[in-house]
Amino acid sequence: MRYTTSGESHGRALTAIVTGVPAGIALDQARIDADLARRQSGYGRGGRMAIETDRALILSGVRFGSTIGSPVTLTVANRDWDNWTDVMAVSGEPTATARVTAPRPGHADLAGIQKTDSADCRDILERASARETAARVAAGGVARAFLAEVGVTVASFVASVGDVAMEAPADPSAVDPELVEASEMRCPDAVATERMKRAIDAARADGESLGGTFYVTARGLVPGLGTYAEASRRLDARIAAAMLSIPAIKGVEIGSAFESATLPGSRVHDEIAWGGPRGYYRTTNRAGGLEGGMTTGEPVVVRAAMKPIPTLMRPLASVDIDSHETIDASKERSDVCAVPAAAVVAEAELAFALAGAYLEKFGGDCVSDIVAAVAAYEARIAP
Ligand SMILES: Cc1cc2nc3c(=O)[nH]c(=O)nc-3n(C[C@H](O)[C@H](O)[C@H](O)COP(=O)(O)O)c2cc1C
DSSP states (O other): OEEEEEOOTTSSEEEEEEESOOEEEEOOHHHHHHHHHHHHOSTTOOTHHHHOOOOEEEEESEETTEEESSOEEEEEEOTTGGGGTTTTOSSSOOOGGGOOOSOOTTSSHHHHHHHHTOSOTHHHHHHHSGGGHHHHHHHHHHHHHHHHHTTOEEEEEEEEETTEEOOOOSOGGGSOHHHHHHSTTSOSOHHHHHHHHHHHHHHHHTTOOOOEEEEEEEESOOTTOBOSSOGGGOHHHHHHHHHHTSTTEEEEEETTHHHHTTSOGGGTSOOEEEOSTTSEEESOOTTTTEETTEEOSSOEEEEEEEOOOSOOSSOOEEEOTTTOOEEEOOOOSOOSOOHHHHHHHHHHHHHHHHHHHHHHHHOSSBHHHHHHHHHHHHHHHOO
16 A cells, blocks of 8 residues: 655645545545544644645545545645735746745755755745645545554654653553643653643744654554565665655664663563463564564554754754845745644655555455454464
8 A cells, every 4th residue: 555645735735646546445524534633733833724724625535424445535725725826827927026045954945945946945846845744644544544444553652852851751652642642742741732822832942943852653463564675665765764764854763772781681672482372472562563574562662753843933953045145935834833733744654665565465445355364364473
């Protein structure tokens, strides 16, 4: 199962096409809209979130609430489009004010115009903008719905913003989603939530921005998804690449990788035991559910680091692309902190990586065949 997206930040709409979708997945549009709302949530977002309430419109691949085995197309309208018809016109000549000539440090603007021979950073920023991640979240709804059919759930929460961090939970995959969604920071720790909000208030007042870290986890997985046999199909590598495909995500940790690097092997590796309905299990999960490029059957636990938002209301120095004089970097309406939203995008990415691994192992045409194949496999490995 793969997706591709199209659409500019201030264009008419975003589109996602999901291919490789088995028939028979129960797809609830309200659930996709709920995920889109979660992506728009979070203290520290810019003014745009107040204008837009994203809704996914399903254009293909679904009948009477169920996928039919054809590509699923979803669109998300940009409700702000009416204010951008001049700047984003498909034909005609651009007005002088429509050009952006002060590339922002930390954004795609400068390398983008160099590579495409454009004289307008807007040609780049419209697509590099993380508005595109709304289409990913809509597409991710298909992957999540498939995973639900095989008993897998994906979740996330914010662990830190700037230098404010909650105490790391012993098992990040067991964090209560209700606590997460009740927090304006999507952080299960109420005290840390308030401290994060205060840090964002201070950053906003100072024309600053903040990054942070989040966990994204999955439960209910069978062991043996992914492979040790081919570098490009190792599931840990695919999950890391999926996380790094999200704008502003610059670091990925699987399990307790960075702490593990400081400890001897006997205090890191998860001992193997036998018992209960699953047969083999691990007494700990420092590997984050992945060994040898495959799932172990324990929850997948990934932590990601997001850099601070590049658009600053107190801009850094840049160079005007016409005159080459030093000027302030351009300002677009912008988030101060988007870590809670990025975590929701990461859920969609993890869902795609895991759905792809299930379909590789268990076939891809029809959900009932896949569910039967998963059950037969589970029976074989835990007799
Ligand atoms: C959910 C989300 C929201 C974002 N919002 C903004 C924003 O409002 N302003 C901004 O400059 N960057 C924002 N970013 C980050 C930029 O899109 C990103 O830094 C830029 O595309 C450059 O890519 P890179 O950081 O991966 O190098 C956001 C990222 C995510 C994941």
